[in-house]
Amino acid sequence: MYDPSKQYRCTIIRGKSQKEMDDLLPAYAKVIDEICPCSHQDFETLFNEAFKRYLPESERIKKTLDNHRTEISGKLFGMYYFAEDGMVYESERTQKYLEDNDQPAFFKDICFKMQFPNGMQKVSTTVAKRVEDEISVRPNAFVLKLLQIAQTAGVTITKKALGYYVLNSLDVLQGHANPYEVLEAIVKDQKDGIEHDISVPGKASSYTHQHINEQINYLELANLIRVTEDKRVILNPNESEAISLFTSVYKDKPEFDVYEYDLGNAEIRKEFQFKWDAYYARLSQYAQNFKTSSVALLFEEKKSIEETKKSRVNLTEFGDEGETLVYNYEKSRVAAYNTRLANKVLSLGKTRGIGYDIQSVIAEPGDEAEFVKYIEVKSTKRLTSPDLSDPLWVDSLNITRNEWIAAQQHKEYYAIYRVFFTREGATVFVINNVAEKIKDGRIQVTPMTYRVDFSNSSVDKEIPIRNEES
Incomplete structure (x- = not known):
């Protein structure tokens, strides 16, 4: 039976503010596209040197640059991956973003692949502890399903409630609860005038709520939700197709099975990290369905979808x-x-x-x-x-x-x-x-592809391959 009082702090990699994430994404993509593929040994130096120009002088220190490289663009955004051949490659997600320039779609894909446990944090400690504690959930699919059924039932869900009843709930994180019983508990407490908050003795509010804020932040960057001024969390109706794709998998186990690996073995931990990085860097199965329209971005709570569309110019008359x-x-x-x-x-x-x-x-x-x-x-x-x-x-x-x-x-x-x-x-x-x-150098141009034309005079050797006769 679902018991929301069992609390469990399940963090993700700490990011930046929404504005910083929007601003930094093109910079990450540009740098990674410039330097990859490259060797494991060269990647740190090449990235840090190239990324310096996007930071103020005071932040051009190794610790900050390392954080942008490993924690955010790497572990959180999955923009590159380390391969077993000793090279670092840019991810499918980075390639798609450079092609379509759709930042909410980029964040939709991240949110879809987000799971607990994952390979984002230290495997021998954080990941192993979550495996030991039997964590197993796709948090964003669960959140969106809860908001969907709450909307149908006319129930208000606040940011604080999402934190307490879902994102910090052990039963939810272990996959032992479903959105319907979570909503039932929320409604009961609302009727009884009970409002729960997350608290950890001796810890400041920034510690207890940071991981909640970050997870909700990325759903908002994905344009799937809005957080109102009074901290209510509401679905973006103009993203109903994408939201339906998320909610269709809310019952499913995490796609990447961490439990297949013996994380007590150093060699297997290394294998696990390579496999996770390669998995997370690949686009999700629904990536091509996550395209964002300008109408979807302009969602206002008090306007219907039709009113939003009418307030814009006809966006299909001339195509793009x-x-x-x-x-x-x-x-x-x-x-x-x-x-x-x-x-x-x-x-x-x-x-x-x-x-x-x-x-x-x-x-x-x-x-x-x-x-x-x-x-x-x-x-x-x-x-x-x-x-x-x-x-x-x-x-x-x-x-x-x-x-x-x-x-x-x-x-x-x-x-x-x-x-x-x-x-x-x-x-x-x-x-x-x-x-x-x-x-005059105010615009930098980088060749992306080269066409190679050749004739018979360029060919040095011909190797005929014949089918062996039986």
């Missing part, structure tokens, strides 16, 4: 959300300057090979008012808005060969419009004259 937003902006901007020129704004995103998405006009006072302006739109999604006043903020995007050529060819008439969809709405950063900024 970012392109549509920029197209509408350019039409309005040019029309405000000269109505006659508005029909010169063209949406060309579906025209392959030209190297830009929108053809507009300068539409500013002067001799070049009717000159053509070429715009490439690059969209990204994140929970919080970037802060341009932060001198260490960085972002990365991919451009194709045709976009690169167009930037070089059209120079001052070519711009990248970087669109950030966040829960506050959309923000567009305009980067004019990309070619000039590359030349």
Whole structure:
């Protein structure tokens, strides 16, 4: 029988604030993509040296850099893994993020694969202790299922309640409770006017609640929940498909079976760590279903899904959300300057090979008012808005060969419009004259792939392989 009074502190790797996580993710991805694959021996030096530029001077110390490398980008985010061949490789999760720039989708995948026990902490102590204590749960699937049935029943769940009844509950963490009996206990205590809190004698509130805050924090970064000002936790109805995928596995055992390994054996602990790292670095089975729409980011508790959609421009008329937003902006901007020129704004995103998405006009006072302006739109999604006043903020995007050529060819008439969809709405950063900024070092370009063309004169040897006749 479920007994919420049996409490158990089950931590995850300590991260940063939501804003810091959103800001640091592109930096982690950029550094890991630059240096991997590399050897085990070189990885620490290469990462720490490359990551220094994203930290203030006071934080460029080995301990802080090691934490970003091992604890956050490695253990918590699964952005790379150590392989048994002595090399370090970037993960599938990092590769997908660099392709789609969907930060909530990145965090959805992390939340889906999160489990207890796991290989995130010291195996010989923390992980072994959780195995000894028979911990076995997918906490985020359980939390979302509880919120789902609570919503149906019209029951309010607070952040404090999630901590006490779920994330710090031994019965839940051992897989001995289900969301329905947890909700029943919450309702009973609410009726009796009982409010429980997590407390550890001699420990400050930051110690007792930190692990709860962090786990809820990542569900919010995944855009699956919102925590209101009065600390209620509510589901994001615009993410119902993703939430359903989570709740479909709430009864399942953790996907990675820690209990298969004898953690008292040093060699097996080493094998376990390699296997865990490789497992966690792989995308979950539902990763391709975790795409985030801008409408989902704009969830407001008091607005229905339909009201939210109506408050936005039609995001499907011209395909990509970012392109549509920029197209509408350019039409309005040019029309405000000269109505006659508005029909010169063209949406060309579906025209392959030209190297830009929108053809507009300068539409500013002067001799070049009717000159053509070429715009490439690059969209990204994140929970919080970037802060341009932060001198260490960085972002990365991919451009194709045709976009690169167009930037070089059209120079001052070519711009990248970087669109950030966040829960506050959309923000567009305009980067004019990309070619000039590359030349003067304000933009760094890293070749991602190389095409190798060869002819018969390049071939040194031909080795015919014949099928053996029986």
